Amino acid sequence: MSAHRGGVVAAGHPLSADAGAQALSAGGNAVDAALAAMLTAMACEPLLTALGAGGYMLVRPSAGRAVLLDFFVEAPGRARPRDPVAELMPVAISFGDAVQEFHVGVASAGCYGLPAGIVAAAQRFGTIPLGELAAPAAAHARRGVALNRAQAYVLSILAAIATLTPECAAIFAPNGRVLEEGDLVRQPELADALERLAAEGSEPFYRGEVARAVCAWVRERGGRLGEADLAAYRVIDREPVRVLYRGREVYTNPPPSAGGVLIALALTMLDRQPSPPPPDALVAVMERVQRERTQRFLEDLDDPGFAATFLPGGALGSTTHVSAIDAAGMACSVTCSNGSCSGVVVPKTGIHLNNMLGEQDLNPAGFHRHPPGRRLPSMMAPTLVCGPEGPELVLGSAGSNRIRSAILQTIVRVLDEGMTAERAVRAPRLHFEDGVVYAEPGIELDSLRAAGRQVAPFRALNLFFGGVQAVQRDAGGRFWGGGDPRRGGAAVVVP
Numbered sequence: 001m002s003a004h005r006g007g008v009v010a011a012g013h014p015l016s017a018d019a020g021a022q023a024l025s026a027g028g029n030a031v032d033a034a035l036a037a038m039l040t041a042m043a044c045e046p047l048l049t050a051l052g053a054g055g056y057m058l059v060r061p062s063a064g065r066a067v068l069l070d071f072f073v074e075a076p077g078r079a080r081p082r083d084p085v086a087e088l089m090p091v092a093i094s095f096g097d098a099v100q101e102f103h104v105g106v107a108s109a110g111c112y113g114l115p116a117g118i119v120a121a122a123q124r125f126g127t128i129p130l131g132e133l134a135a136p137a138a139a140h141a142r143r144g145v146a147l148n149r150a151q152a153y154v155l156s157i158l159a160a161i162a163t164l165t166p167e168c169a170a171i172f173a174p175n176g177r178v179l180e181e182g183d184l185v186r187q188p189e190l191a192d193a194l195e196r197l198a199a200e201g202s203e204p205f206y207r208g209e210v211a212r213a214v215c216a217w218v219r220e221r222g223g224r225l226g227e228a229d230l231a232a233y234r235v236i237d238r239e240p241v242r243v244l245y246r247g248r249e250v251y252t253n254p255p256p257s258a259g260g261v262l263i264a265l266a267l268t269m270l271d272r273q274p275s276p277p278p279p280d281a282l283v284a285v286m287e288r289v290q291r292e293r294t295q296r297f298l299e300d301l302d303d304p305g306f307a308a309t310f311l312p313g314g315a316l317g318s319t320t321h322v323s324a325i326d327a328a329g330m331a332c333s334v335t336c337s338n339g340s341c342s343g344v345v346v347p348k349t350g351i352h353l354n355n356m357l358g359e360q361d362l363n364p365a366g367f368h369r370h371p372p373g374r375r376l377p378s379m380m381a382p383t384l385v386c387g388p389e390g391p392e393l394v395l396g397s398a399g400s401n402r403i404r405s406a407i408l409q410t411i412v413r414v415l416d417e418g419m420t421a422e423r424a425v426r427a428p429r430l431h432f433e434d435g436v437v438y439a440e441p442g443i444e445l446d447s448l449r450a451a452g453r454q455v456a457p458f459r460a461l462n463l464f465f466g467g468v469q470a471v472q473r474d475a476g477g478r479f480w481g482g483g484d485p486r487r488g489g490a491a492v493v494v495p
Contacts, residue, residue: 007326008479010421010469010491011037012398013044015145017483019136020324021492023128030324030332031059031125032133035118037322038336039137039194044145046171046185047154047162047341048320048398048487051193051205052214052353054113055336056253057121058240058382060391062329066251069124070236071117072378073110073356075370076229086222088358088367091160093340100400102340103358103367104161106223109342110356110376111233115197115205120235125332134198142191144184150488152181154463161355164343168352171345193350206230210349217346218353224368225353232373245271245385246415248392252383252407256374259381262289263404267411276416279430279439280447286405286432319380319398320487323471325479331391333382337398361401379403385411389475393421398487399466405431406466414472421470422491425482429465440465463487 005027009020020037028036034057041049049055054073060066077083088103122130147155155162155172162172171187172179179185196204204210211230218225240251241260245267253260269285270277277285319337342355356362362376363369370376379401385393393414397406406429413424428442437448438456445455458464467487472480481491 005327006494007033007324008471008473008481008491008493009033009037009322009324010471010481010483010489011322012041012048012320012467012469012483012487012489013148013151014490015044015140016041016322017490017492020322021494022136023133024326024494026128028128029125029328030326030330031121032128033324033326034322034332034334035122035126035130036133036136037324038118038334039134040140041320041322041336042190042194043137043140043187045151045320046187046352047158048338049114049336050338050341050352051114051190051197052109052112052351053336053338054110054354054356055117055334056257056380056382057117057332057334058251058253058384059121059125060251060331060384060386061125062390066240066384068238068240068253069117069121070238070257070375071113071120072257072375072380073113073354074229074233075357075372075374075376076111076225077372078228078232079226083224085224085368089164093157101360102161102355103360104164104340104343104355105358106218106221106342106344108339108355108358109218109223109225109344109353111225111229112351112354113233113235114336115202116233116235118197119202131198134194138191138194141187141194144186147179147181147183147185148488149181152179155179158340161341161343165345167345167347168343187350189348190350206233210351213349214346214351214353218344229372243268245411246275248415249386250383250411251386253381256377257380258293258377259379259404260383262293263381263383263407265289265292266404266408270412277412278447279444280451282409282412283430283432283437283448283453289404290432319400319403319467321382321396321398321467321469323394323396323469325391325394325471325473327477329390331384331394333384333394333396335380335382335396335398337378337380359400381407383407383411385415391473393470393472395468395470397466397468399464401433402431402464402466405429406468410468410470420480420482421472422480422482425468425470425484425489428461431465438464461486
């Protein structure tokens with residue numbers, strides 16, 4: 001157990017944050033807290049993460065180098081790459097003031113990494129047995145979790161996906177009606193799977209009974225995921241990207257993920273400009289960074305050394321994030337995603353498969369173009385900011401293509417404007433995409449309009465702009481945390 005009790009954890013649901021806080025109270029470290037929150041999120045944020053998802057965990061031990069554990073989704077098809085595949089099913093999702101199209105169904109499912117990532121992190125960094133961390137999550141899944149307002153909204157906009165198949169509808173519309181705020185979401189098969197993962201490790205999910213059941217179900221319906229894909233899957237250690245911003249070291253997700261290097265590039269550009277940057281400067285940097293995300297950029301992401309040559313001078317999606325710092329100074333930032341979900345739940349396995357092969361943001365050159373075994377170029381970017389005394393700010397976000405702008409602005413709010421993590425997470429955001437500036441209320445828009453920018457104002461804070469979970473620690477050891485209200489997030493400080 002940790003010699004120092006206490007810390008702070010922020011997650012996408014109060015129950016997830018509470019699970020992480022309980023781990024810290026029991027003497028666990030930041031990774032224990034993050035794992036407890038991750039596991040609980042599957043029960044209380046059921047459309048945002050699942051055992052069929054993928055993710056990344058950035059860990060900086062209290063003494064030692066930061067490391068990025070990559071357990072994101074891989075392109076399948078090792079055994080039969082040229083076999084015909086079922087059609088992707090398009091679904092339009094409305095965020096009220098913006099619409100985004102997703103593609104779902106069995107053909108959208110890639111090779112999942114979350115079971116392997118959970119076990120690898122627990123074995124390498126954890127101090128509390130995985131069974132103890134998983135027990136609260138399994139209990140929530142078995143007895144059911146009442147949908148809060150944020151999760152009910154997520155379910156309402158993803159209803160077409162949540163009812164795509166009878167197996168998925170049995171969870172989210174059990175009586176022929178899509179569940180609403182206050183209704184219980186029960187997932188007894190997920191509870192069984194979490195207990196099995198804790199007891200047997202990840203082996204059944206990649207080379208055993210669960211893997212065979214998942215692959216048979218997918219193949220019978222025209223998907224590409226096969227036993228050879230799961231059997232070959234491994235968690236990969238990567239060295240984080242590191243850049244300087246306002247005198248601090250910023251560590252984030254390296255290639256072949258796309259989001260981290262784009263955030264690093266934006267911070268490098270802003271660091272050359274006066275502090276704090278006004279909205280028009282933020283938009284100009286976002287526009288320049290977006291221009292870098294070319295087809296060549298995506299093709300080169302998988303090459304070793306790409307970050308060093310790309311950075312100057314060498315320097316909804318349905319996703320959930322957890323950030324934690326413990327009293328000993330260990331920091332953990334982990335982002336997990338099931339995409340917008342595939343709508344495919346494999347009976348008797350507890351697995352709701354991802355739809356990463358159908359996410360336009362991850363497949364800008366066209367669907368089914370990635371070779372088998374390649375990690376998809378996610379925007380997910382667990383990030384931490386270190387000062388002379390160690391980790392100062394740990395954060396990450398949900399939000400599909402808006403992840404990079406959400407993280408960038410939260411860092412700016414804290415380091416340039418002096419906000420606490422809570423204020424920074426709640427502050428209004430903007431996002432530049434394809435010539436349009438999307439903005440929440442509270443962003444000063446006159447200078448943008450005067451510069452000829454096309455502006456699309458939202459009427460309220462919206463999950464379109466991401467779901468940042470951020471925690472802070474100052475030189476005196478005091479903690480702060482911010483859970484994003486856009487996605488029902490919460491933060492808990494453990495004294």
